[in-house]
Amino acid sequence: MNTIGDTRAAFMQSLMEIAAEDPKTVLICADSRLVVKGNAYVEKYPDRFFDFGIAEQNAVNCAAGMAACGLTPFVATYAGFITMRACEQVRTFVAYPGLNVKLIGANGGISAGEREGVTHQFFEDIGIVRTIPGITVVVPADPSQVIQATKAIHKINGPAYLRIGSGRDPVVPVDIPFQLGKLRVLAENGYDVALFTNGFVINRVLKAADLLKQQGINAIVVDVHTLKPLDSEAIIQILRRTRAAVTIEDHNIIGGLGSAITELSAEAHPTPIIRIGLKDTYPRSGNPDPLLDYYKIGITDIIGAARKAIQQKNLWR
Amino acid sequence: MKVDIQELEEIARLIRIDIITMIYKAGDGHPGPALSVADLITALYFNIMRIDPQKPDWEERDRFILSKGHACPALYAALARKGYFPHSDLSGLRSLESHLQGHPDMNKTPGVDATSGSLGNGVSIGLGMVLASRLLGKDCFTYVITGDGEIEEGVIWEAAMAATKYRAGKLIVFVDNNGMQSSGPVEHVSGLYPILPKWQAFGWHCQEIEGHNFAEIIQATANAQANLEQPSLILAHTVKGQGVPFMVGDNSWHKRVPTQEQFQEAMIALGGECQ
Numbered sequence: 277m278n279t280i281g282d283t284r285a286a287f288m289q290s291l292m293e294i295a296a297e298d299p300k301t302v303l304i305c306a307d308s309r310l311v312v313k314g315n316a317y318v319e320k321y322p323d324r325f326f327d328f329g330i331a332e333q334n335a336v337n338c339a340a341g342m343a344a345c346g347l348t349p350f351v352a353t354y355a356g357f358i359t360m361r362a363c364e365q366v367r368t369f370v371a372y373p374g375l376n377v378k379l380i381g382a383n384g385g386i387s388a389g390e391r392e393g394v395t396h397q398f399f400e401d402i403g404i405v406r407t408i409p410g411i412t413v414v415v416p417a418d419p420s421q422v423i424q425a426t427k428a429i430h431k432i433n434g435p436a437y438l439r440i441g442s443g444r445d446p447v448v449p450v451d452i453p454f455q456l457g458k459l460r461v462l463a464e465n466g467y468d469v470a471l472f473t474n475g476f477v478i479n480r481v482l483k484a485a486d487l488l489k490q491q492g493i494n495a496i497v498v499d500v501h502t503l504k505p506l507d508s509e510a511i512i513q514i515l516r517r518t519r520a521a522v523t524i525e526d527h528n529i530i531g532g533l534g535s536a537i538t539e540l541s542a543e544a545h546p547t548p549i550i551r552i553g554l555k556d557t558y559p560r561s562g563n564p565d566p567l568l569d570y571y572k573i574g575i576t577d578i579i580g581a582a583r584k585a586i587q588q589k590n591l592w593r
Numbered sequence: 594m595k596v597d598i599q600e601l602e603e604i605a606r607l608i609r610i611d612i613i614t615m616i617y618k619a620g621d622g623h624p625g626p627a628l629s630v631a632d633l634i635t636a637l638y639f640n641i642m643r644i645d646p647q648k649p650d651w652e653e654r655d656r657f658i659l660s661k662g663h664a665c666p667a668l669y670a671a672l673a674r675k676g677y678f679p680h681s682d683l684s685g686l687r688s689l690e691s692h693l694q695g696h697p698d699m700n701k702t703p704g705v706d707a708t709s710g711s712l713g714n715g716v717s718i719g720l721g722m723v724l725a726s727r728l729l730g731k732d733c734f735t736y737v738i739t740g741d742g743e744i745e746e747g748v749i750w751e752a753a754m755a756a757t758k759y760r761a762g763k764l765i766v767f768v769d770n771n772g773m774q775s776s777g778p779v780e781h782v783s784g785l786y787p788i789l790p791k792w793q794a795f796g797w798h799c800q801e802i803e804g805h806n807f808a809e810i811i812q813a814t815a816n817a818q819a820n821l822e823q824p825s826l827i828l829a830h831t832v833k834g835q836g837v838p839f840m841v842g843d844n845s846w847h848k849r850v851p852t853q854e855q856f857q858e859a860m861i862a863l864g865g866e867c868q
Contacts, residue, residue, distance in 0.1 A: 337718045337752070344699070346729060369718060400725065
């Protein structure tokens with residue numbers, strides 16, 4: 277059922293368009309030019325490309341220095357090497373001074389890291405950047421959304437983190453324009469339960485919603501692509517109507533979408549919420565779909581969680 | 594406006610008085626490291642750098658990064674005496690209502706070009722500034738002061754590699770080589786020495802000076818400026834606590850607050866007023 281696209285190429289396509297209009301945009305890599313499919317960019321803008329080699333801390337600090345002088349650097353490499361290897365540089369020298377640096381993290385999630393194993397599967401990146409004040413955090417759904425999201429983070433003046441995938445990423449069949457900080461309703465079968473999701477697992481959620489509908493359970497499927505700033509008001513409104521929710525993400529259940537929604541709910545509208553994601557463990561190598569199924573981020577898991585959330589709602593009455 | 598060496602000596606004396614007074618009043622801070630870099634900072638702000646305190650955001654200005662941010666009382670005193678903000682602000686060091694943070698903050702303090710303080714990061718931030726200035730066609734230098742212990746950090750050497758790759762001739766780095774770090778002598782804490790051959794091996798233009806001698810600081814900087822093909826490293830031999838005799842040779846002054854008696858003793862040594 278899935279069409280496969282390429283979020284890495286989509287990012288680069290968008291950056292090429294941005295660079296054509298904004299001469300202050302530069303691309304910074306850490307031996308990651310091929311990872312982010314940067315050959316055409318480098319050919320067209322050789323003076324606006326910097327490869328610092330396998331040295332992410334220096335790459336992020338250089339970006340900070342460049343931004344302090346008026347450039348808009350996009351630092352693009354693997355998600356974990358930005359958010360973990362260079363975490364302190366991101367926090368202290370980009371985010372704290374509020375510098376206009378855009379961080380692009382590839383292989384976001386266990387499915388995008390797929391057969392590489394844990395060293396290249398990044399399921400903590402969102403949790404890490406969410407705890408750092410002052411960074412816009414975006415997890416786009418597919419190539420089309422990546423193109424729009426890249427342009428959107430370029431338009432804001434300040435740090436942003438954008439997650440991309442492996443280059444073999446599912447295309448979401450629902451085409452709703454991307455608007456930074458605003459959730460997207462991808463299916464509105466009803467308000468029995470809300471399925472909050474983002475990133476490369478969305479098609480699984482849409483499929484689960486279809487199957488739930490056949491079983492007489494009507495769900496709303498919500499893409500919360502921007503985790504900071506969170507579209508809190510819209511999320512609370514949905515929680516008020518459904519009074520039951522499931523979060524589904526390709527990330528540790530700690531720190532990412534599940535945390536964002538449950539934290540908001542706990543303070544604003546306490547609601548039974550089941551979190552689906554990697555359950556605080558280390559994954560194995562494997563192809564994306566079997567991998568997600570193995571770690572209980574499968575369609576049947578989503579259906580089961582939706583039923584459980586509704587059950588809890590009924591108990592709460 | 595450049596001032597001569599005699600006047601630099603006098604400004605550095607006043608800055609040292611400011612450093613001790615700030616830390617005494619704040620009841621917190623790092624006097625030894627600030628005294629160590631006081632002459633380098635004085636030379637940069639009052640003789641070498643092309644800056645305008647009336648226009649702290651001037652795009653063509655030279656940049657300065659105090660990578661060893663804990664020595665910031667020296668930087669704050671220089672900025673105040675240069676006119677970036679009132680001298681009376683110095684008394685607020687590290688207090689909640691002051692713009693003078695425990696370590697430099699580029700958004701809070703006028704004249705601070707880069708946030709700094711966690712060690713090892715200033716050279717790469719400076720490299721970014723040099724590369725950006727080149728791309729934007731701005732004719733300016735970026736100066737960085739690191740500690741010696743600080744260059745134990747790996748990111749320093751990542752920056753050292755990259756600066757050579759990009760022929761960052763307008764990046765001039767001083768290593769404040771006072772031989773001491775937080776836990777003791779550099780040679781006991783780490784395997785850092787020898788310093789200069791490492792930078793030479795990374796392809797930098799290297800010089801070695803006496804870091805409290807203004808003529809040497811100015812001459813070495815001019816030599817560095819004349820070499821636009823290589824980034825420059827100036828290894829400045831300094832003394833932690835320089836100017837306050839009882840702090841010299843006693844590494845407890847890395848971070849320590851003088852008592853009233855010690856404050857008075859320091860003021861007498863520096864020719865300041867014991868208020």
